[in-house]
Amino acid sequence: MNVLKQHLQSTIFTLLEREVSQRRIHELTGVDRKTIRRYQAIFESRRAASNSPGEATTGPAEPAVAQTPPPQTPPPPRPPDPGAATVRPFNFARSASEPHREWIEQQVRLKRNAQAIYQDLVDRFGFTASYESVKRFVRALRHVDPEQFDRLEFACGEECQVDYGEGAPTLDPKTGRYRKPRLFIMTLRYSRRSFRRVVWKSSKQVWAQLHEEAFRYFGGSTSYVVLDNLREGVITPDLYEPELNRTYAAMLEHYGAVADPARVRDPNRKGTVENAIQHTQNTALTGRRFESLDAQNEFLTHWEENWAAKRIHGRARRQVEAMFQEEKPHLRPLPANGFRYFTEVVRTVWDDTTVSVDRSHYAARPAAIGSLVCVRIYDTTIEIRDRRTQELLRTHARAAEPGSLELPERERPFNPSRQTSLALASAGDIGPQARALCQHLFDAEGRVGHRGMWGIVALAKKYPPWLVEQACDHALRHHIYRYRQVRAVVERLFQQALERLDRAPQLVLPLTQEHPLIRPAAEYGELFSAGAARSAETFTSNDGETV
Template sequence: MNVLKQHLQATIFTLLERGASQRKIHEVTGIDRKTIRRYQSIFESQRVSDEANSSTAAPTDMAEPVGAQTPPPQTPPLSRPPASRIVAPVKPFNFARSASEPYREWIEQQIRLKRNAQAIYQDLVDQFGFTASYDSVKRFVRALRHVDPEQFDRLEFAPAEEAQVDYGEGAPTRDPRTGRYRRPRLFVMTLRYSRRSFRQVVWKSSKQVWAQLHEDAFRYFGGSVSYVVLDNLREGVITPDLYEPELNRLYAAMLEHYGVVADPARVRDPNRKGTVENAIQHTQNTALTGRRFESLEAQNEFLMHWEENWAARRIHGRARRQVEAMFQEEKPHLRPLPATAFRYFTEVVRTVWDDTTVSIERSNYAARPAPIGSLVSVRIYDTTIEIRDRRTQELLRTHPRHTQPGSLELPESERPFNPSRQTSLALASAGDIGQRTKALCQHLFDAEGRVGHRGMWGIVALAKKYPAWLVEQACDHALHHHLYRYRQVRTVVERLFEQALERLDRAPQLALPLTQEHPLIRPATEYSELFDAGAQHSATSRSSTTGETV
């Protein structure tokens, strides 16, 4: 027999107690009338037994007249219990005895051993000859199993101690590129003490956008906090870890500039930043639901207006205080903003070449004391270049940023002149082209050291595009006129190549006579006989295939 859930049973019994008909109960609950009729009979039998028990247990006092006994006043049942009162669970009516009831004590012991319903059912069949279905055991075990509700500790924070940040979804906004409506990303930072929030929507997120949104929030509040709690998204956290998370370099540098410490939440633990989670939900449900905007600027303007006029003036449900009043208490405790704004940069990893430099945007910068062949982190600012140790982030060198390709930032005193494996290989490849080419490459190494390796390899690579004798001739010309740069040698090679093409164009074109007779050329009659034999062979093959006679 199918059993209704407890809340449906309680609904039927409540309506029956109020005198509702079966038709009315069917309209309210949607339960079949046959089921309602069955529960009505159970309800009536239960009420009869309760009245019999109450009449039997009633005290009989002959000294007091019957008319003096007045029944206690009865209040009509409420449609729903008050919110402030703890509602006791509805006691289920014992209308269906489970087939597992005779084994209650044994099943309770198995539940305490943390065994599941499938294992209990199998042992009931093997040990006690249980004949009912597994579903009956599963329902019985579910009723016996007691699950404690999940509990959370409510934390309190000092003013300006913590802020929480996260992304959500904004209202549909018209995309200027496609003209269609789509949802942007909603950034929210909430101060944990006062619950004051900063909201802004953006189309795309990146490391720099994520950091800039934090800066905008700090300027909006008029100061920063001690630490910020964030989710483990890639813009902020590279490698999630409970004890030593690896933060994004740009994000960590921005927080360090404002004196803020990042505290990434545990993976899959949104309750650690429940304040900002509630703020996002409050924003979506109250401010943005049912709205559309024509631009991001319009939505950000609306969010700012809504925060100032409604969200900040609300009375917080748990604190029972106005958010704006709590923010005015918290504002003097915020950390003051630095005098200068944070300088954003792009970080790349480069290898230190054998000339002790790193290559950035087709220019070279000195990287000592970083060893040759090691990897270093390079931060590219608008006007400067910073070379740092990749492991410790210690600053090694600072250089002005060059915009012209081919620039070199390396003092003469730091240039290595001792030959390396690359030196020997470059000179050997130049020797394969010619002795003058090798002499020019040797002169480049003697004058510039290992920095000249690039020029040497450039001269060697010219032989892949132009004839080797032209490269050799150009190197001889360069040595004679003291031209020791790769670009100068390349210019000479290109000029010599153009001159060679011009000479070919001016050379007279000899018209070769058409040879009519030659020992290798057969007479025309033989070719005619060959063509006739081929045509006859083709006709014979076609007739044999189709079955026709020729």
């Protein structure tokens, strides 16, 4: 053990007795702070012994005491910032700026700098002191005590933090230029082990997929995920009831995690991942360029496993990988299957109790007619949920072709509605056969037949109504009750009518010069002469001059 010389020992003990911080002692004596900490333990043990009755103490000058090894006890907590103990408070009364204090405080609240305040003092008040005096006065007015933070401690597998940053410049295959992608980082709060991945674009699904990749990388999920209030995760920020993105919330529920959005504009709540982003950018990515995203992701994985995970954490004084191996058994087990991603839309329940998705129709009962429901569209299935409670109402297999109808016969409503009366009245304007066909469609299919009824009515807007009436008569006589078949009959009749017009002979009417409606040419000549004379009179003035 290194032993300091006697005068250095005495100096250190004297400064410690005056409650000078270790940092200040190091600046004054040049002794290493670890050695100062060791002698501080000796000093504390002597102070405790001197306060105990019946025990003799020795002075700091005895050489035998210096040879005594320090007790094997943990060092005391680090003292506060030495500046707080050594800097004297500013004496406002002795400053030449004190007579103008009220005016200077107003200027400081306006965020004006000391130079501008000094210039106005000279111009407006004849200030004769120096600029340094004003600068010290303004600095003292702006002095704010440093904000205090409570360091949060978490158990193994309790929390992780996620955020986006900027990656290193990477060649964009679309533009052929280098630009910075988005850097996603998830950091485990206990061990500080991180997952890093760069992507070109972010979306709700990409954000959730990156979480999945991180959970798979760690071999488990945490109980809480602390995130920023970005749109991919939080739709409406709120301290007490934030509204999460549906896809993101469902993904976290699938992995047994709960989202904990940080307070708006409060990055200190997720300071671990903020530091991880700065560490990655400053140490791993600064000065580098990559030819593809895969190359950058491969480098980040190599750097995490070979350097970042093997580092000794500054505050914990332990290796990150060792803490991760301690935390890994406490992570939540991963589900057997990955999360199924979906697209969510809002639909209105039609009067036939169905909703329309991709031009196909699915039963929505027990949702009420006219209500709004949430529809989750998966690759092979359709889920209809209550919009307010997200309760699952119906599940259907996704239709392979548009125009499909997923509605059991027992659920079809046959009671007429206002749309039924309006469709039948519009069909009656076309003809009795059209109304009869629409009535048959409603009797056979119920309100589901409204679509076919309105389709038949719409045919009269494109084709002559008498052709539509003739097609409906043909459909009734041959028991054809489908809209598409009726439309095919109308198109065929219309084409036949055009062909008959083309084959019909064109009648050539002879020209005639005499008819009761044709006046003689002399009358037209007189009319033109009278008009010309009248026009000439209007352009002649009263004194005979022509205008």
